[in-house]
């Protein structure tokens with residue numbers, strides 16, 4: 001039996017149940033804290049939005065959500081614990097940083113001048129995975145890594161190396177962000193060459209590409225693919241549509257990879273800082289960008305394509321359980 005840290009304590013991998021592998025209850029682009037005068041934390045409004053999101057996911061049998069918000073993008077473990085206790089949703093939180101252009105690497109660049117930052121990042125991850133986050137006893141359950149479009153920058157590489165070491169030390173799962181369907185194979189190669197266990201790696205945002213050769217380059221390394229952006233569609237996000245992604249799932253199952261596919265939406269249930277101002281274009285592009293989408297559109301869409309109930313259920317339950325075992 002393996003145990004996974006959730007924000008309310010360890011859970012057996014066999015008790016995870018249907019799991020969404022990449023969502024955000026709260027997310028703020030690094031720097032939102034600097035706009036706190038006009039975009040400060042609204043405890044009550046954010047709580048009701050996130051409680052509703054957890055209930056919406058429960059409606060199609062989801063019992064666990066991996067929250068992929070990184071340390072500098074508004075991760076708030078006490079808030080997640082509150083949402084978990086109010087709804088019964090099991091929430092797994094992350095340790096790590098986002099990709100360079102949308103992260104806050106000034107701090108690490110500064111420290112690089114006088115400290116061994118790979119060692120410090122390793123220490124940060126292991127502490128958050130085994131002892132607790134920000135003075136609480138709430139522990140991270142996964143490491144979150146990210147790389148840029150078309151490259152893993154030197155600073156991102158430091159995080160990948162530290163993460164591989166932290167995984168060897170703790171046995172934890174690593175989830176990743178790839179930018180616009182690039183660098184999936186290279187992320188897996190880098191982690192594995194640094195000693196990480198491929199069976200505990202989920203390469204993320206792989207539904208940014210429907211190229212089967214690209215998927216095979218990743219999957220042949222023994223890792224999982226996270227098709228975790230259902231609902232983010234089309235031009236605004238430079239991605240395939242959900243219908244194309246459902247076809248991709250069928251193709252991957254036909255290729256024998258049915259036990260290596262994970263699902264999610266990359267939903268952002270609260271944007272930290274000042275709220276979004278939605279243009280008509282954004283409204284249209286994001287009409288299905290919510291945590292209900294897999295239940296409402298994807299599961300029926302897969303059934304229509306002829307997948308058996310057990311094959312569909314495995315994507316949400318057996319496959320995450322295998323990743324965390």
Ligand SMILES: [Zn+2]
Pocket residue numbers: 022023024068266
């Ligand atoms: Zn995300």
